[in-house]
Amino acid sequence: xxxxxxxxxxxxxxxxxxxxxxxxxxxxxxxxxxxxxxxxxxxxxxxxxxxxxxxxxxxxxxxxxxxxxxxxxxxxxxxxxxxxxxxxxxxxxxxxxxxxxxxxxxxxxxxxxxxxxxxxxxxxxxxxx
Amino acid sequence: xxxxxxxxxxxxxxxxxxxxxxxxxxxxxxxxxxxxxxxxxxxxxxxxxxxxxxxxxxxxxxxxxxxxxxxxxxxxxxxxxxxxxxxxxxxxxxxxxxxxxxxxxxxxxxxxxxxxxxxxxxxxxxxxxxxxxxxxxxxxxxxxxxxxxxxxxxxxxxxxxxxxxxxxxxxxxxxxxxxxxxxxxxxxxxxxxxxxxxxxxxxxxxxxxxxxxxxxxxxxxxxxxxxxxxxxxxxxxxxxxxxxxxxxxxxxxxxxxxxxxxxxxxxxxxxxxxxxxxxxxxxxxxxxxxxxxxxxxxxxxxxxxxxxxxxxxxxxxxxxxxxxxxxxxxxxxxxxxxxxxxxxxxxxxxxxxxxxxxxxxxxxxxxxxxxxxxxxxxxxxxxxxxxxxxxxxxxxxxxxxxxxxxxxxxxxxxxxxxxxxxxxxxxxxxxxxxxxxxxxxxxxxxxxxxxxxxxxxxxxxxxxxxxxxxxxxxxxxxxxxxxxxxxxxxxxxxxxxxxxxxxxxxxxxxxxxxxxxxxxxxxxxxxxxxxxxxxxxxxxxxxxx
Numbered sequence: 001x002x003x004x005x006x007x008x009x010x011x012x013x014x015x016x017x018x019x020x021x022x023x024x025x026x027x028x029x030x031x032x033x034x035x036x037x038x039x040x041x042x043x044x045x046x047x048x049x050x051x052x053x054x055x056x057x058x059x060x061x062x063x064x065x066x067x068x069x070x071x072x073x074x075x076x077x078x079x080x081x082x083x084x085x086x087x088x089x090x091x092x093x094x095x096x097x098x099x100x101x102x103x104x105x106x107x108x109x110x111x112x113x114x115x116x117x118x119x120x121x122x123x124x125x126x127x128x129x
Numbered sequence: 130x131x132x133x134x135x136x137x138x139x140x141x142x143x144x145x146x147x148x149x150x151x152x153x154x155x156x157x158x159x160x161x162x163x164x165x166x167x168x169x170x171x172x173x174x175x176x177x178x179x180x181x182x183x184x185x186x187x188x189x190x191x192x193x194x195x196x197x198x199x200x201x202x203x204x205x206x207x208x209x210x211x212x213x214x215x216x217x218x219x220x221x222x223x224x225x226x227x228x229x230x231x232x233x234x235x236x237x238x239x240x241x242x243x244x245x246x247x248x249x250x251x252x253x254x255x256x257x258x259x260x261x262x263x264x265x266x267x268x269x270x271x272x273x274x275x276x277x278x279x280x281x282x283x284x285x286x287x288x289x290x291x292x293x294x295x296x297x298x299x300x301x302x303x304x305x306x307x308x309x310x311x312x313x314x315x316x317x318x319x320x321x322x323x324x325x326x327x328x329x330x331x332x333x334x335x336x337x338x339x340x341x342x343x344x345x346x347x348x349x350x351x352x353x354x355x356x357x358x359x360x361x362x363x364x365x366x367x368x369x370x371x372x373x374x375x376x377x378x379x380x381x382x383x384x385x386x387x388x389x390x391x392x393x394x395x396x397x398x399x400x401x402x403x404x405x406x407x408x409x410x411x412x413x414x415x416x417x418x419x420x421x422x423x424x425x426x427x428x429x430x431x432x433x434x435x436x437x438x439x440x441x442x443x444x445x446x447x448x449x450x451x452x453x454x455x456x457x458x459x460x461x462x463x464x465x466x467x468x469x470x471x472x473x474x475x476x477x478x479x480x481x482x483x484x485x486x487x488x489x490x491x492x493x494x495x496x497x498x499x500x501x502x503x504x505x506x507x508x509x510x511x512x513x514x515x516x517x518x519x520x521x522x523x524x525x526x527x528x529x530x531x532x533x534x535x536x537x538x539x540x541x542x543x544x545x546x547x548x549x550x551x552x553x554x555x556x557x558x559x560x561x562x563x564x565x566x567x568x569x570x571x572x573x574x575x576x577x578x579x580x581x582x583x584x585x586x587x588x589x590x591x592x593x594x595x596x597x598x599x600x601x602x603x604x605x606x607x608x609x610x611x612x613x614x615x616x617x618x619x620x621x622x623x624x625x626x627x628x629x630x631x632x633x634x635x636x637x638x639x640x641x642x643x644x645x646x647x648x649x650x651x652x653x654x655x656x657x658x659x660x661x662x663x664x665x666x667x668x669x670x671x672x673x674x
Contacts, residue, residue: 014243015227017313017320020361023561024568041319042674066227067487067600071242097486097597114452115485116581119572 006127007057011039011048013064013072021093021115022063025122032123045075049083057088059110059126064094070103077108089129093117147575152406153364155529161521169524173514177422179415179527180515181473182438187511191219192469193476194501195272195442199224199248200488201604203260206249209491210264216495217502220303221271222478223260224248225283230313231324232279232661235608239674245604247488248274252608252656253615257286258293266291270302272352272442272476276312278325278664280305281333282657284341285648304349304398304442305341309334310375310548315357316556325661327552329668332639335382340644342393349398349440351379356444359402362564365413366530370537371556372399373420374547380429386640390429394436401441403469405449405461411517412526414441414472419531420538443469444478450485454580455595458482463500470504471517477501487598612656619654627653628663635667 010026012019019041030036037055039048052060060080062072073092080086092104093113101112111125149157158165171177174184183189196218198209210221226248228240234252235244244250251257261271266287275283284305291301306312309330314320321327334351341350355372363371376397383393401417403410421439425431445465450458459482466479479497481489489497505511517523541550550556570576577583627650634641643664650660665671 015231015233015239016243016247017317019314019317020564024564027565028568041317042323044674047674066243066247068243068246075242095485095487099597116451116453116578118582119568 006034006059007055008034008036008059008061008126009039009048009052009055009057010036010061010063011043011051012041013043013045013048013062013076014068015042016064016066016068017041018065018094019063022061025061025063025093025113028119028122029126032127034126045072045079048076049079049085052088053083053085059089059091059129061091061093064092064096066095069094069096070100073104073109074107091126091129147577151365151409151526152404152576153366153409153530153533155409155526155533157522157526161525163521166521166524166528169519173518176426176434176437177419178438179419180518182418182440182475184514186473186514187470187505188514191505191511192474192501193220193270193442194218194498195220195222195476195478196489196494196497197222197224197274197444197478198494199226199274200598201245201249201601202607203249203251203256204262205601207260207262207264209494210261212491213494213498214264214269216498218498219269220476221264221269222274223271224274225251225279229283229657230276230279232282232658232664234612234656234658235605236612237658239672242605244608246600250604250608251283251286252612252658253654254286254289254651255615257283258290261287261290266294267296267300270304272304272306274306274312276321277307277309277330277333277337278661279657280307280337281643281664282647282651282660284337285644285651288344289648289651298344298348299346301345302347304352305337306354306400307334307337307351308354308375310378310551311354311357311371312352313357315354315361316371316551316560318551318554318557323674324672325665326668326670329664329670331378331382333643333664334379335386335640336642336644338379338383338393338396339386339388340642342388342396348396350393350396352398352400352442353379354400356400356402356446358560359404359446360448361560362448362567363560364563365404365406365409366533366537367559367563368402369413369417369420369530369534370541371547372401372417373424373534374538374541374550377424377542378546378548384429390425390431391433391436394425394429394431395433395438398475399439399441401443402446403443403465403472403474404446405465407464407468408522408526409530410465410468411472412523412530414469414474415515415518415523415527416530416534417441418473419527420534440475442476442478443472443474445469445480447480447484449578450480450482451578451581452485453585455482455485457580458485459496459500462497463504466500467504467508467510470510471515473515483595483597490596490598492596615654615656623653624650624655624659628655628659631660632663632667635664 089110173181338350422437481493
């Protein structure tokens with residue numbers, strides 16, 4: 001079967017610089033055969049979206065540590081609707097309290113990964129979105 | 130780890146470790162004996178201070194219990210300080226939010242959605258006064274968790290509050306973190322160059338060190354942040370070598386400014402991690418004391434013994450805390466805290482068990498203080514100094530780590546020193562390697578974590594029965610409203626004049642100390658954001674985002 005590799009865009013949004021998790025995930029996904037672009041730190045929802053459109057990705061992944069996940073996830077989802085790319089999947093990772101995980105999932109985030117999630121879990125879930 | 134059917138077989142066979150290496154990869158033997166080590170002749174409080182920087186250590190006074198705290202409005206954080214002090218925290222450890230750390234006021238567009246989240250939002254002298262309301266600055270020591278260039282604003286704020294309250298500066302005790310490279314979020318080049326030039330951060334760091342050394346007696350003017358590096362998944366060896374070679378960058382700059390090593394080395398301190406490898410972490414702290422003492426005496430020719438003391442604050446590593454079965458984190462943090470005590474630390478922050486989810490609640494914060502109190506008052510480990518000194522394995526590991534750390538320091542120095550290795554991304558490569566190795570080791574079971582990759586098979590969806598910290602609503606709106614009002618109630622011309630003078634000074638002389646002029650601007654009611662913007666202007670730096 002000659003399936004096109006899944007294209008993933010990863011990036012940190014906002015001022016926070018904690019990028020341990022997202023760098024590890026970037027490597028895991030690339031090792032699993034996906035095409036991964038990591039945009040680094042300090043992106044805005046707008047810059048993530050324009051890169052996603054330009055790279056024609058299947059999945060956008062952002063990671064948060066300090067409680068900014070709800071605000072930025074909302075921004076990202078609104079922009080995705082606005083730009084008419086609602087078929088692109090949004091994945092969020094990081095230090096996120098259980099109530100917020102539920103809220104993110106309810107509001108349309110396709111997957112949420114908290115610290116300690118295994119490599120296989122992340123890859124399986126992303127490939128099956 | 131094992132499926133149900135072969136569980137009993139495994140138990141019958143006996144459980145064992147996958148290997149016998151430390152976290153740094155040092156292979157341990159079956160056992161150690163006297164012939165493996167040098168005969169012990171050193172006493173605590175004697176050069177090179179392997180056994181502790183004081184002869185009496187905790188027999189005379191315990192380490193400082195210093196839990197990091199900071200969120201929301203200054204008033205909210207003040208309440209948490211008061212609560213923790215009441216429960217037995219003995220020093221303050223203040224953490225501002227990301228905006229404050231990067232020199233932005235809460236009404237800057239880049240801070241939207243993030244105000245007061247990872248720390249307290251601070252912009253004005255008045256904010257600082259509210260933050261330390263009713264706290265006797267001459268009796269409680271404070272650590273100000275802030276990197277340059279914002280450290281060159283927060284530090285003067287603290288001094289000005291003391292002055293206003295009639296407290297002489299030589300009565301102030303505490304620390305400003307002030308490391309330009311690793312304080313913000315570890316050695317991450319993008320993080321420390323996106324919002325200001327590196328040279329500006331190094332210069333303001335040195336301004337703080339110089340001003341502090343000349344005007345205060347008991348204040349630590351820089352804390353070399355090794356902890357944040359360690360949290361990037363590096364080894365104990367890399368943590369120590371990075372910290373010391375980074376410290377040497379500041380030493381060289383201060384000597385170049387014309388200060389004598391004994392004028393500032395005694396006021397340089399460290400912030401290190403305590404990971405979960407109990408033996409290695411204890412040995413690491415002993416080795417670090419020995420290496421620092423020799424470095425300062427032999428390479429930099431310090432005459433004052435105080436200059437040679439490796440004094441360190443410790444935070445138990447949050448890297449090993451798991452979102453799965455969070456109560457397990459209490460056990461981990463307790464063991465890490467015990468290692469920090471046996472390693473002879475000067476102050477400890479015990480990371481709270483709920484930090485894989487959010488900032489600590491009052492309850493989990495209190496438990497961290499209690500953990501330290503139980504170790505200090507109940508276990509007896511403080512009754513004699515360096516209780517593990519002379520243990521064959523600890524002594525062997527101390528010397529082995531010393532050797533490895535010194536070798537890596539030499540490599541870094543041969544490559545041009547820490548700053549060179551940092552800016553040319555060599556450090557980043559090393560970190561990436563270590564980070565990927567740790568992730569891989571966890572995956573293949575070379576590194577084990579209970580509830581994560583062993584004894585996890587029957588875990589259903591995480592069921593968490595605990596209170597999680599919640600931010601109060603509207604912090605951002607409140608801060609924006611406050612700043613608007615603050616800016617309206619001041620003489621705009623005085624503010625502008627003071628900022629212009631500051632800009633001129635920083636432009637004209639790259640070694641002129643900015644602190645007195647920053648004080649003038651703060652007095653005129655300039656905000657932190659306006660002052661850091663002035664720094665940027667003096668360096669012709671524009672943020673491109």
